[in-house]
Amino acid sequence: MGYLIPEVLLAGGALLALLAVAMLPNAKNLGSWIVLLAMLAAGVDAASMWGVTAKLIMSDTMAIDKYSILVTEFVLLAGASSLLLAWNADRFGAELPPLMAISVLGMMTLGTAANLMVVFVGIELLSLPLYILAASTRTRAGGEAALKYLLLGAFSSGILLFGMALLYGATSSLTFVVYPAITAANTWLLWSGLGLVLVGIAFKLAIVPFHMWVPDVYEGSPTPVTHLMAFGTKVGAAIILLRLLAFGFYGQDGSWGTLIGYLAVLTMIVGNLLAVPQLNLKRLLGYSGIGHAGFLLVGIATHSVDGANAMMFYLLPYGLAAMAVFGVLRLIEGQGDEVTLSDLRGMAYRRPWLAAVLIVGMLSFAGIPLTGGFVGKFFLLQAALFASQPGLAVGIVVGTLVGLFAYLRPLQMLFQRTEVSAKVQHLRWSVAGAVVLGVAVVGTIGIGVYPAPLVHIVSQSANFYWLTGG
Amino acid sequence: MLWIFLLGIPLVGAFVTLAVSNGVAKVTAEVIAGIEVLAFIAFLVGPRATLDLSWIPAWGIRFHLTADGLALFLLGLTAVMSLVAIFASKADYGRTYFFWVLFLEFASMGLFGAVDLFLFYVFWELVLIPVFFLLTGWSGARGRLAALKWLIMNLFGSLFMLIGVVAVAVIYQQNTGHFSFEIASLTHLAISPAAQPWIFGSFALAFAIKAPLWPFHGWMPDAYGEAPPPITSLVAGVLSKAGVFGFLRVMLPIFAPELARYQTGLLIWVAVGLVYGAFMAVRQRDMKMVTAYASLSHLSMIALGIFSLTAAGIVGATFLMVAHGLMVGGLFLILGVVEERIGHREFNGVMGLNQGAPRLATYFLFFALAALGLPGLPGFAGEYMIIQGLVAHEVVFAGIAGFVLVVAAWYMLRLFQGIMQGRPNAPAVADLSRGQVAWLVPMALLIVVIGVWPAGITSQAVPSLFHAVHFVADRGGKN
Numbered sequence: 001m002g003y004l005i006p007e008v009l010l011a012g013g014a015l016l017a018l019l020a021v022a023m024l025p026n027a028k029n030l031g032s033w034i035v036l037l038a039m040l041a042a043g044v045d046a047a048s049m050w051g052v053t054a055k056l057i058m059s060d061t062m063a064i065d066k067y068s069i070l071v072t073e074f075v076l077l078a079g080a081s082s083l084l085l086a087w088n089a090d091r092f093g094a095e096l097p098p099l100m101a102i103s104v105l106g107m108m109t110l111g112t113a114a115n116l117m118v119v120f121v122g123i124e125l126l127s128l129p130l131y132i133l134a135a136s137t138r139t140r141a142g143g144e145a146a147l148k149y150l151l152l153g154a155f156s157s158g159i160l161l162f163g164m165a166l167l168y169g170a171t172s173s174l175t176f177v178v179y180p181a182i183t184a185a186n187t188w189l190l191w192s193g194l195g196l197v198l199v200g201i202a203f204k205l206a207i208v209p210f211h212m213w214v215p216d217v218y219e220g221s222p223t224p225v226t227h228l229m230a231f232g233t234k235v236g237a238a239i240i241l242l243r244l245l246a247f248g249f250y251g252q253d254g255s256w257g258t259l260i261g262y263l264a265v266l267t268m269i270v271g272n273l274l275a276v277p278q279l280n281l282k283r284l285l286g287y288s289g290i291g292h293a294g295f296l297l298v299g300i301a302t303h304s305v306d307g308a309n310a311m312m313f314y315l316l317p318y319g320l321a322a323m324a325v326f327g328v329l330r331l332i333e334g335q336g337d338e339v340t341l342s343d344l345r346g347m348a349y350r351r352p353w354l355a356a357v358l359i360v361g362m363l364s365f366a367g368i369p370l371t372g373g374f375v376g377k378f379f380l381l382q383a384a385l386f387a388s389q390p391g392l393a394v395g396i397v398v399g400t401l402v403g404l405f406a407y408l409r410p411l412q413m414l415f416q417r418t419e420v421s422a423k424v425q426h427l428r429w430s431v432a433g434a435v436v437l438g439v440a441v442v443g444t445i446g447i448g449v450y451p452a453p454l455v456h457i458v459s460q461s462a463n464f465y466w467l468t469g470g
Numbered sequence: 471m472l473w474i475f476l477l478g479i480p481l482v483g484a485f486v487t488l489a490v491s492n493g494v495a496k497v498t499a500e501v502i503a504g505i506e507v508l509a510f511i512a513f514l515v516g517p518r519a520t521l522d523l524s525w526i527p528a529w530g531i532r533f534h535l536t537a538d539g540l541a542l543f544l545l546g547l548t549a550v551m552s553l554v555a556i557f558a559s560k561a562d563y564g565r566t567y568f569f570w571v572l573f574l575e576f577a578s579m580g581l582f583g584a585v586d587l588f589l590f591y592v593f594w595e596l597v598l599i600p601v602f603f604l605l606t607g608w609s610g611a612r613g614r615l616a617a618l619k620w621l622i623m624n625l626f627g628s629l630f631m632l633i634g635v636v637a638v639a640v641i642y643q644q645n646t647g648h649f650s651f652e653i654a655s656l657t658h659l660a661i662s663p664a665a666q667p668w669i670f671g672s673f674a675l676a677f678a679i680k681a682p683l684w685p686f687h688g689w690m691p692d693a694y695g696e697a698p699p700p701i702t703s704l705v706a707g708v709l710s711k712a713g714v715f716g717f718l719r720v721m722l723p724i725f726a727p728e729l730a731r732y733q734t735g736l737l738i739w740v741a742v743g744l745v746y747g748a749f750m751a752v753r754q755r756d757m758k759m760v761t762a763y764a765s766l767s768h769l770s771m772i773a774l775g776i777f778s779l780t781a782a783g784i785v786g787a788t789f790l791m792v793a794h795g796l797m798v799g800g801l802f803l804i805l806g807v808v809e810e811r812i813g814h815r816e817f818n819g820v821m822g823l824n825q826g827a828p829r830l831a832t833y834f835l836f837f838a839l840a841a842l843g844l845p846g847l848p849g850f851a852g853e854y855m856i857i858q859g860l861v862a863h864e865v866v867f868a869g870i871a872g873f874v875l876v877v878a879a880w881y882m883l884r885l886f887q888g889i890m891q892g893r894p895n896a897p898a899v900a901d902l903s904r905g906q907v908a909w910l911v912p913m914a915l916l917i918v919v920i921g922v923w924p925a926g927i928t929s930q931a932v933p934s935l936f937h938a939v940h941f942v943a944d945r946g947g948k949n
Contacts, residue, residue: 348607352488352566368599369592378588381633382529385640390668393636397629404622408602412614415607452526459528 003049003057003064006042006072007108013038014101021094031097032083038101039080042108046072060175061115063243066461067312071111071239074315078232079104081323081439085330086224087432092136099129100228107236114247116164116174116197119240123160123204126236127153130229134221137337145220152203152213160200166193176248194249194256201244205237207297208267211290215278218286223333226282227326230289231319238296238315242308245300246464261301261392267294268399275406281329281339284406285322288365291403292318298380298396302387308462310379313454317364317372317447323440324361328354331433332423339423344413346420351427355414357437362407364444367400372447379455472513473521473535476545476579479506480552484572487565495565496556499572503553506575510549513537525589529639530649535583539930540718540788544582544711547795548575550916551707555700557909558803563698567608571704574600578708582715588651590720591628591635594676597709598624601693601701609696616692623689627676634672637665638724656724670728673721681713681769684743694762695815699806702758706765707799711791714772718788718935722776729779736777741870743770748877752884756815757805760885764841765798767874774871775856781935783859788931789924790852793917797840797849800913804834807906808889811899817888824890826898831890833902833910840917842882843875848921855928 016038017031024030046069054065083100086092106125113119131153135146168174170189171182202210218226249256271290278284292314299311329339331354348355364371377396384392447454483502490498513519520536537545552575556568574597581593598621605617635651641659643649650656661669679686694702721729729736747767754760772794775787807830808823809815824831843849853875860868902910920927 348566349564363599369595374592374595378632378636381636382640385633385636386643390633390637393633397633400629401622401626404625405618408618408621411603412606412617415603417607450525452524452528455526455528 003052004062006046007105007112009038009042009045010101010105010108013042014098014105017098017101018095021098025094029088031094032087035097035101036080036083039076039083039104043073043076043080046076056114056177060177061118062112063114063177063247064112066463067239067243068112070312070457070461071235072108074235074319075104075107075111075232078107078228078235078319081231081327081436082224082228084432084436085227085327086222088430089224091335092133092222092224096133096136096224099133100224103127103129103133103228104232107232110236110240113240113243114175114177116167116176119176119244120157120161120164122236122240123200124157126233127157127204130225130233133225133228134217136225137222139220139337141220141337142222143220145217148213148220149217156200156203156210159196159203163193163196163198163200166190166196169193176244179248180250191255197244198241198256201237201241202263204233205241205293205296206234206290207263207293208270208290211267211271214290215274215283215286218289219280219282219338222337223282223326223330226285227322227330230285230326231322234289234293234296235315235319238293238300238311242300242311242462245303246308250303250464257301257303260297261389264294264297264301264392265395265399267291267297268395269294269402272399272403272406275403276409278406279341281325281341281344281410284341284410285325288403288406289322291399292365294399295377295380295396298384298392301392302383302389304383304387305462305464306383306386307380308464309455309458310376310383312458312462313379313451314376316454317376317444320440320443320447321361321364321371321373323436324357324444325365327433327436327440328358328361331427331429334423334427336423341410341413343421343423344410345416345418345424346414347424348414349417350420350424354427354437357441358414359411360441360444362411364448366404366407370445370448372444372451374448375451375455471521472509472516472519473537473583475509476506476513476583477535477576479509480572480576480579484569484576487572488569490565492564493561495568496559496561496563499556499568500553502572503549503556503575507549507553510546514542514546521583525586528649529588529651531588531651532586533589534586534652535580535589536585537583539933540715540935541582542930543792543927544708544715544795545579547711547792548578548582548708550913551704551795551799552578554799554803554909554913555704558700558703558806558906559698563608567604570600570604571700574604574704578712581712585653585719586651587635587638587653587656587720590653591632594631594680594712594716595625595628597712598628601697601705601709604701605693605697608698608701611696612692613696616689616696619689620693623686624679627679627686630672631676634669634676637669637672641665653720653723657726659724666728670721670725670732673716673725677713677716677721679713680716681710681773682766683713683740683770683773684746684766687766690762690766691759694765694802695756695758699803699809702806703799703802706762706802707795710765710769711795714769714776714787714791717773717776718784722784729777733777733779737774737864737867740770740773740777741867743767744774744870744874745877748874748881751881752877755817757808757817757885757889758802758815760881761798761801761805761841764878764881765794767878768794768798768841771853771856771871771874774867775852775859778856778859778864778867780859780862781932782855784935785928785931786852786855786859788935789848789855789920789927792927793840793848793852793920796913796917796920797837797847800833800910800917801837801841804830804837804910807902808834808899817885821889822892822894823899825894827901829902829907830899833907833914834890835886836914836917838882838886840921842878846918846921848917848924851921851924 017034109122275287299307364373523533577596584590751763775783840847
C-alpha cells in the first residue's frame with residue numbers, strides 16, 4: 001500500500017486545509033500553506049519511488065510505474081504553480097486551495113489508472129472542483145464559464161461512461177490493461193466503446209472538433225484556475241489517452257493510429273489558426289492550448305516508444321511555458337480578470353524583466369531553439385519520421401508556423417513605444433508570482449539548453465517496449 | 471577552450487550590457503565587441519581550435535564547433551562587423567538594443583562554427599530572434615511588419631529544413647544503427663529516390679530564403695529599408711552569408727551527388743536572380759534599395775560560384791562571402807549617414823553632396839567601387855575566381871556573370887553620381903565626424919588588404935574545402 005502515499009498525503013492535505021479554513025477563517029494563506037506542503041511532501045515521496053518495478057496494485061486497478069511517478073510530478077508542479085499564482089488573493093475564496101488539491105488528486109489518479117472505473121473516478125475528481133473554481137470570483141463571466149464547463153463536462157462524462165459500458169460488454173472486464181489478451185471480444189462493441197471513450201477524453205483534452213468550450217471557460221475563469229486547466233488538465237487527459245491506447249489497444253494501431261493522426265493535424269492547425277485573431281490573452285492561450293493538444297496527439301498517433309517519449313517530454317516544456325505566461329498575466333491583471341493585447345503596450349521599456357519572462361514563455365510555445373519547446377517539437381518530429389509518417393511532420397511544421405503569428409503579436413506589443421498601458425504602470429510584483437516565474441524561466445531555458453537529463457528520464461518512464469517500432 | 475571565449479564573451483557581455491544603465495550601454499557594448507575582436511585575433515594566430523562536447527547523448531548530438539578555413543574568416547567578419555555596427559549605433563537606442571546586437575553576434579558566431587547539424591540548426595533559428603526584436607523595437611514606421619515578414623518567411627524555410635535535418639539523421643540511424651548529427655559523417659546516405667528531392671529541397675529552400683536568393687527575397691526590401699543602418703549592415707553583411715554558407719557547410723557534404731544531378735537547374739535559377747537583382751538595382755529610386763538589390767545580385771553571384779561545382783568557383787565564393795560582407799556592410803553604414811544628413815532616402819537627379827562633404831563622398835566612392843568589382847579591391851578577385859570556375863564547362867553562365875559585372879558598374883556609379891556629384895540642388899550637409907572616420911578607416915584598410923592579398927583567405931579556405939574539391943575531382947577533373 002506504500003505506493004499510494006503521495007495520493008494519501010494530498011488527500012489528507014486537502015481535508016486538513018478544508019477544516020482549517022472553516023475553523024480559522026482569519027488565518028491568511030493557511031489553507032494554501034497546508035496544501036502546498038502536502039504537495040511538496042507528495043512530490044518528494046513520489047520521487048523516492050523512482051526505482052520501482054512496474055506493477056499492478058489494488059486488484060489490478062492501478063498501475064505503479066515510472067510513467068505514473070513522472071505524471072505525479074508533472075501534475076504536482078501544475079498544482080503548486082496554480083496555488084502560488086492564487087497566493088494572497090482573497091477574492092478567489094478560502095476554499096480554493098483544497099479544491100485545487102482535489103483536482104490535482106484526480107490528475108494523479110489518472111496517471112495510475114489501469115481500470116476504466118479508476119479512469120472515470122479520476123476524470124470526475126479532476127473536473128468537479130474545476131467547475132466550482134471557474135466561478136470562484138463570482139463574476140458574470142465566471143458563472144458563465146462554470147456553467148458551460150459543467151454542462152459540456154457532464155455531457156462528455158456521459159459519453160465516456162457509455163463507452164466504458166460498451167467496452168465492458170465487449171470484454172467482460174473493466175481492467176483495460178488485459179484487453180489485448182482477450183481474444184473473444186465482440187469487435188463491434190469494442191470499437192464503438194473505444195470510439196465513445198476517445199470522444200469523452202477528447203473533450204477533456206480539447207481536441208478539434210471537441211474544443212468549443214475552451215476559449216469561454218479559459219476567459220471567464222480566474223487566471224490561476226485557467227493555468228491549472230491549461231497545464232494540469234492537459235497532462236491528465238493526455239497521459240490517460242496514451243496509457244489507455246498503449247496498454248489496452250496496442251495491437252490495432254492500423255485503425256486508431258490513423259484516426260488520431262488526422263485529429264492531430266486538424267487540431268494543430270485549427271487551434272493555432274483560431275489563436276491568431278484573439279485580442280484577449282486568455283482566449284489566445286486557450287486556442288494555443290488546443291494547438292498544443294494537437295502536438296501531444298502526434299506522439300500518440302505514431303504508436304511507437306519514440307512517440308510516447310516525445311509526448312511525455314513535450315508536456316513539461318509546455319507546462320513551464322504556461323507557467324511563465326500565466327504568471328505574467330496574473331501580475332498584470334492585478335485585481336481584474338482580463339488582460340488584452342493592448343495591456344502589454346510598452347512593457348519592454350517599463351518592466352523589462354517581466355517582458356523578458358513573457359518573451360521566453362512565448363518563444364517556447366512557438367518552439368524557438370534554446371527553449372524547451374524547441375526540443376519538444378524536435379522530439380515529436382523525430383518520432384513522426386521514425387514512424388514513417390511525414391504527413392505528421394508536415395502537420396507539426398504548418399501548425400507551428402500558424403502558431404507563430406499568434407505568439408508574435410503579443411511580443412510586438414511589448415515594444416510599442418507610443419504609450420504605456422495603465423495596468424503595466426501600476427503592476428506590483430509578488431513573491432509567490434516571482435517564484436513561479438523563476439521556476440518557469442529556469443526550467444524552460446534549462447531544458448532548452450541541456451535536455452539530455454529529461455530525455456533520459458522520459459525514455460525510462462514511457463518505455464512501452466511492446467509498441468511497434470521500439 | 472578558445473571557443474568558449476568566442477561564444478561566451480558576446481553572450482555574457484549581452485547580459486552585462488542589459489544590467490548596466492542606458493547611459494553607458496553603448497560604451498560597454500563597444501568594449502565587449504572589442505574584446506571579441508581580440509579573441510578572434512587570438513584564434514587567428516593560435517592553434518586551429520575546436521570544441522567538441524557531448525550534448526544529447528541519446529540522439530548522438532554533440533556541441534561541436536570548429537574554425538576551419540571556411541568558417542574562420544566569416545567569424546572574423548562577424549566580430550569586425552558587430553564592432554563597427556555598435557560604433558555606428560546611436561547611444562540613445564538604449565541597453566536592450568545593444569543586448570540584442572551582442573546576442574546576434576553570439577548566435578552568428580555559433581552558426582558559422584557549428585559542424586553538428588543539430589547545433590547548426592539551433593543557431594540558424596537563433597539568429598532570427600534578435601533581428602526580429604531589433605526590427606520591432608528600433609526601426610521605421612513599417613518596422614513591425616518588416617519584423618513579422620522577416621521571421622515568418624525565414625521560419626517557413628527553416629521549419630521545413632528541420633524536417634530535413636531530422637530526416638537525414640533518421641536515415642543515418644536506419645542505415646547504420648546508431649545516431650549522429652555530425653555533418654561530416656552524414657555523407658553517402660542511402661536516401662530513397664522518392665524522399666531525395668524533398669529533403670534536398672527543404673535545405674535549399676531554407677538557405678535560399680535566408681540569403682536571400684530570387685524569388686525568395688520577399689522579406690528583403692522591407693527589412694533592409696526599415697532597419698536602422700547598423701542592423702541593415704549586419705543583416706546584409708553577416709547574416710546573408712549564412713544562407714550561402716549553408717550551401718557550402720551542409721549541402722556540399724551531404725548532398726554532393728544531388729547537387730551534381732540538379733546542377734544545370736540550380737545554375738539557371740541563380741543566374742535569373744543575378745540578372746534580376748542587377749536590373750532591379752538599376753531602376754530603384756531609393757538609395758538603400760539600390761544597395762539591397764545589388765546585394766541580392768551579389769549573393770546570386772556567390773551561389774553561382776558554389777553551383778559551378780569547381781574548385782575555383784567554390785573558393786571564389788568563399789572569398790567573396792567575406793569581401794561582400796565588408797563592402798556591403800560598409801556601404802549600408804555610409805548610406806545611413808547620408809540618410810541621417812539629408813533626412814530621406816530618395817535620390818532624384820543629382821544632389822552634389824560632395825561639395826560640402828568631401829570625406830563622405832570619398833568613402834562612399836571607395837565602398838561603391840569595391841562593390842562594383844574594381845580590380846585591386848576584393849570584389850574583383852572573388853568574381854574573377856567565380857567566372858574562372860564557370861568558364862571551363864558552363865561558359866554561358868560565365869558570360870551572364872560577366873555581363874552583370876557591367877550592370878553593377880552602371881547601378882553603383884548611378885547611385886554615386888546621383889547623390890554626390892553635379893551642381894548642388896540640395897543644401898550642403900555636414901561632413902563625416904571624427905568618430906565616424908574612426909570606424910570607416912579600419913574597414914577600408916581591411917578591404918584593401920584582402921583585395922590585394924586574396925591568398926590570405928583562399929590559402930586557408932582551400933584545405934577546408936578539400937572534401938568538395940575532392941568530390942569535384944572524382945567527377946572527372948572538372949576544375
